[in-house]
Amino acid sequence: RALGILVLGTSGPLETFSRLDLEMAAAFAGQAALSLELARIHRDRERLAVFEERDRIARDLHDVVIQRLFATGLQVQSLARVLDGQAANRLHVAAAELDQTIADIRQTIFSLTAADLDDADLGIEIRAIVAQTERALGISPVIRVDGPIDRRVPAAIRPHMLAALQEALSNIARHARATRIDVLLRVSSADILVEVRDDGCGPGGASRSSGLANLRRRALDLGGRMGFGPGENGIGTTVTWLVPLVTPPGALHVSSPTDDPAAGQRPPGGGR
Ligand SMILES: Nc1ncnc2c1ncn2[C@@H]1O[C@H](COP(=O)(O)OP(=O)(O)OP(=O)(O)O)[C@@H](O)[C@H]1O
Numbered sequence: 001r002a003l004g005i006l007v008l009g010t011s012g013p014l015e016t017f018s019r020l021d022l023e024m025a026a027a028f029a030g031q032a033a034l035s036l037e038l039a040r041i042h043r044d045r046e047r048l049a050v051f052e053e054r055d056r057i058a059r060d061l062h063d064v065v066i067q068r069l070f071a072t073g074l075q076v077q078s079l080a081r082v083l084d085g086q087a088a089n090r091l092h093v094a095a096a097e098l099d100q101t102i103a104d105i106r107q108t109i110f111s112l113t114a115a116d117l118d119d120a121d122l123g124i125e126i127r128a129i130v131a132q133t134e135r136a137l138g139i140s141p142v143i144r145v146d147g148p149i150d151r152r153v154p155a156a157i158r159p160h161m162l163a164a165l166q167e168a169l170s171n172i173a174r175h176a177r178a179t180r181i182d183v184l185l186r187v188s189s190a191d192i193l194v195e196v197r198d199d200g201c202g203p204g205g206a207s208r209s210s211g212l213a214n215l216r217r218r219a220l221d222l223g224g225r226m227g228f229g230p231g232e233n234g235i236g237t238t239v240t241w242l243v244p245l246v247t248p249p250g251a252l253h254v255s256s257p258t259d260d261p262a263a264g265q266r267p268p269g270g271g272r
């Protein structure tokens with residue numbers, strides 16, 4: 001993809017560049033692009049590490065710290081019941097303070113996990129979802145990005161697009177027994193496509209459908225469509241999720257991602 005434009009000028013009487021000049025300029029541009037790309041990857045990695053660290057802290061606060069405070073609060077309260085007078089009053093105050101501390105920590109957890117989500121780079125979120133699949137399956141999906149998804153996917157479509165990717169990858173981890181996954185994310189001036197292909201056992205006799213039904217509903221709500229079926233030459237399964245960039249009038253109700261507890265929350269491979 002184009003990262004920039006290198007402009008060359010001559011200051012002498014020479015009006016053209018020699019072949020060698022142009023080759024050197026091309027080599028220079030290649031090196032410059034590589035440095036820019038490496039800098040971007042470093043930046044992304046750092047941000048991803050920050051997100052992961054925040055998740056870990058939020059989890060520890062929730063699972064360890066709050067549970068301990070809660071247990072201590074219960075002990076304090078039961079102690080207050082068997083005492084009376086001033087000692088009991090002081091214990092009630094202590095229990096109320098523990099409650100307040102728990103409420104404060106919950107607020108902190110909320111801000112830790114909600115922070116920066118709005119301005120988070122779409123690429124980072126995609127990589128985080130893909131990394132979950134890598135951890136669950138031990139195979140790395142081959143990702144192809146076509147078009148400036150970061151700039152062109154509107155904020156209103158982003159969570160739906162991420163949920164579609166997450167559900168398709170989660171399904172592969174849980175049902176497909178695949179050895180290869182190909183993901184195409186394409187944005188054109190007309191639409192956005194998420195296509196996920198695997199070489200697994202194929203759709204077979206789908207027993208029940210809720211994750212996929214949600215994907216279809218998200219696509220229809222946005223005036224688009226969803227496809228699910230055998231892959232090319234009957235190999236594996238292909239999921240396509242396509243929505244137009246401009247939502248047609250009449251398709252204005254967009255279901256919020258919180259309507260759908262299956263999407264975006266459960267890690268791939270996670271059981272029910
Ligand atoms: N990539 C795939 N390979 C093989 N089978 C699949 C694949 N994706 C989905 N399926 C089949 O289609 C069914 C429906 O998928 P869907 O995502 O709607 O439901 P689910 O994954 O079983 O449950 P949920 O998503 O509600 O947790 C699955 O149960 C599975 O049998």
Ligand SMILES: [Mg+2]
Pocket residue numbers: 167170171210211212
């Ligand atoms: Mg599913």
